[in-house]
Structures are given as structure tokens and as C-alpha cells.
Amino acid sequence: MADIAGRAGVSLATVDRVINRRKGVKERTRQQVLEAALALGFLGADEMARFRDRREANIVFLLPAGTNPYLRDLGDHLRQRVALREEGSPKVRCFFIEGFNAPALAEAIRRNADWADGIAFFAIDHPAVREAVAEVAANGVRLVTVVSDLGHSGCDAYVGHENRSVGRTAGLLIGRFIAERQGAVALVAGSRHYRAHSEREAGFLSIQEEMFPHLRLVGMREGHDDSGQNYRHTIALLDQNPDLRGIYNVGGSSGGVARALAERGRSDVAFIGHGLTKDTRNALVEGVMDAVFHTDPETLIDRAIGAICQPERQVLPMKLEIVFRENLP
The missing domain is CATH 1.10.260 (434 Repressor (Amino-terminal Domain))
Structure with a gap:
């Protein structure tokens, strides 16, 4: 030897x-x-x-815990994968980690590296997470970020949208919906610690300044992907900005925003969010929400597993699916 x-x-x-x-x-x-x-x-x-003849890969998914309906839906799809696993397919485990807690995510990455050949995780852009990634990657574990990336992190792949262009698309749609009306536009996010949220914000701000300078931008509120917090933020935005014309929720739990708009009778406010779930579907049908940017959970899971099991394959950004009331699947 x-x-x-x-x-x-x-x-x-x-x-x-x-x-x-x-x-x-x-x-x-x-x-x-x-x-x-x-x-x-x-x-x-x-x-x-x-x-x-390599054995089946051991794969762990680490997702943020909380009330975000889309992430809960993603977890449900993963649990179905575990229950219906076929012979020869990868062994998958899924764990929910306290949301927005970088040390907890870093600890979970290190802990699961003892079993996993690959870890797919919803990244928090924080030094503690980057350090854990570097340590685990050095030991041969493949690391794939999903939905939100780490940038220059040592991860093997990113599975998700190109989020700056997503933000620009949201800004373009809201600007077109508002047309020539003067007024304010607001953003709600989970947290800027998620690179996806900060990149969407940057894209939105860039196109607003470029194409719709007549709109006044209101500083972004962080609702931590919690429906109750998003509801309270929206009520405050409506009270403080009577001329509010549009809201873009760059994160999840858009149901809270929709509830506030419905209670105040503000269907005139253009509203765009992420994740086609029961609450956003209802908001689209009721006319409170104008568009939802969606990522199919099964496709996301397939691509993440593929990035771990087939490292030679190039991982391209996912195509953006935009759902309106009239094209609801």
C-alpha cells in the first residue's frame, strides 16, 4: 500500500x-x-x-426551517423520494436547519459530511459557512448550493436561477404594470444573508433606475420568510406610503403580503413573489398577486442529485418559470 x-x-x-x-x-x-x-x-x-462498480451515493439536503411554504413543499418532495427509493438509486436524507443561523448551518455541513458523499444546501453567505465548506470539500465531499449560492466558496456546483436577472425581470414587470403612474415601489426579503435575495434586490434596483426613474424606491424590509412578519411589513408600507404602487417579495411566504393587500382593498398594487404554493395560488386567483416566479421542486432535486452523482456534467442556470393567473398549471 x-x-x-x-x-x-x-x-x-x-x-x-x-x-x-x-x-x-x-x-x-x-x-x-x-x-x-x-x-x-x-x-x-x-x-x-x-x-x-461504485456504491449508491449518500446525499444530504439541508434546508432552512420555518414557515416558508415553498421550502416545506420541497421537503415534502424529498421525503417522497426517500419513501419511494428504488434499488440502485442514491440514498437521500433531508434535514431542516434553523433559518438564517449561519453557525447552525456550518455545524450541520460538518456533521453530515461523516455520512454523505454529497451535500446540497440552501446557502447563507457567511464566513462560518464558507469555512465549513472549505473543510468538508477538502475531504472529498461534493457540495452543491441550491436556490441561493455562496459565490467564490469552493462548492462544486450551484443549482438555481441567475438571480440578478430574476430581479431585473421582476422590476421590468412591475414597472410595466404600473405604467406611467407616479408612486412608490417596495421590496420585502427574507434576509440579505441569502445571496439570492441580495442579488434579486440588486437586479430590481438596477432596472428601476434605468427604465422607471419616476418610481420612488422604498428601502427593503426583511421579513425572514415569515408570513406574519411579511404581513406586518406590508401594513406598515401601506400606512407610510399612501402612493404605494408595487411590491416585490424577493423571498418566500408571500401569503402574508397578499393578506395585507386584500384586507386593505389594494388590488391596485402590483405584486410579484416567488414559489407557487397554496397561498400564492390563491392570491393569483383572487387577483391580489400578479405573477409568481417558480422553481419546480422535482426539477431542482433532480439537478442537485445529478450535480453530485455526475460531476462531469455542466450545471447551467435553471430557466425562469413565470406563472400568472391565466396560465396556472
Whole structure:
């Protein structure tokens, strides 16, 4: 084994992990070790075939806990995957981590790395999370961010939309809905610690300044993807800005915003949010909400699993699905 390590240019511990089929070794390194073992006669051709038949991958999804209906729906889809798992398919686990808590997410990444070959997680852009990612990635665990990315983080892939263009699309739609009317436009978010939310905000602000300078922008409110908080923020926005013309919820739990608009009879306010769930579907049907940007949960899960199990495949940004009342699926 020491000869194999020397020939492959790796440590003896790495050779031990490969020979004993343990996780924590990058695929290219694993192949180098196996080729060295074959060349030195440590493994025969028949044994090599056994090593090339890799076991099913262990995959963990880490999602934020809370009242966000879309994330709950995503969790339900993952639980169905676990219950209906077929022979030979990846073994999937899903855990909900306290939302907006970077140390809790970092700890969960480290803890689950002991079992997982790959971890897909809803990223919080924070030093504690980036440090955990670097440590776990160095041990050969593949890391994939979903919906919200970390940027320059050492992760292997990102599965989701190009969020700055999503924000610009929302700004364009709201600006067109409002047309030439003067007034205020407001943004509601979960938290700027989610890169997806800050990028959507940046995209929205850029197109408003570029194409709709007659609209007054109201500072973004953070509702932590909680329906009750979003409801209270919307009531405050309506009270403080009688000329409010549009709201873009860059995060989740849009039902709280819709409830406030309905109670005040403000169907004239253009309203766009994310995630087609029971509450946003009702808001579209009732005419309180104008458009929903949606990511199909099954497609998101498939792409995340594919990014972990097939690292050679390029992961492209997901196409944006825009749902209006008239094209509800």
C-alpha cells in the first residue's frame, strides 16, 4: 500500500480509504490509486471491475426551517423520494436547519459530511459557512448550493436561477404594470444573508433606475420568510406610503403580503413573489398577486442529485418559470 501511495502521489490514508471503499476521496484521486494498484499487481482485473462498480451515493439536503411554504413543499418532495427509493438509486436524507443561523448551518455541513458523499444546501453567505465548506470539500465531499449560492466558496456546483436577472425581470414587470403612474415601489426579503435575495434586490434596483426613474424606491424590509412578519411589513408600507404602487417579495411566504393587500382593498398594487404554493395560488386567483416566479421542486432535486452523482456534467442556470393567473398549471 505504501508503494501504491508513492506511485499515485497520495497519502497512505487515502490509499486505505480507496481500497476499503470508504468515502471522502475525489473521483480523480480514486482513479489514480486504482490505476497504481493495478500496475503494481495489488489488484487484478476482476478486482478492478468490482471497484469500478461504485456504491449508491449518500446525499444530504439541508434546508432552512420555518414557515416558508415553498421550502416545506420541497421537503415534502424529498421525503417522497426517500419513501419511494428504488434499488440502485442514491440514498437521500433531508434535514431542516434553523433559518438564517449561519453557525447552525456550518455545524450541520460538518456533521453530515461523516455520512454523505454529497451535500446540497440552501446557502447563507457567511464566513462560518464558507469555512465549513472549505473543510468538508477538502475531504472529498461534493457540495452543491441550491436556490441561493455562496459565490467564490469552493462548492462544486450551484443549482438555481441567475438571480440578478430574476430581479431585473421582476422590476421590468412591475414597472410595466404600473405604467406611467407616479408612486412608490417596495421590496420585502427574507434576509440579505441569502445571496439570492441580495442579488434579486440588486437586479430590481438596477432596472428601476434605468427604465422607471419616476418610481420612488422604498428601502427593503426583511421579513425572514415569515408570513406574519411579511404581513406586518406590508401594513406598515401601506400606512407610510399612501402612493404605494408595487411590491416585490424577493423571498418566500408571500401569503402574508397578499393578506395585507386584500384586507386593505389594494388590488391596485402590483405584486410579484416567488414559489407557487397554496397561498400564492390563491392570491393569483383572487387577483391580489400578479405573477409568481417558480422553481419546480422535482426539477431542482433532480439537478442537485445529478450535480453530485455526475460531476462531469455542466450545471447551467435553471430557466425562469413565470406563472400568472391565466396560465396556472
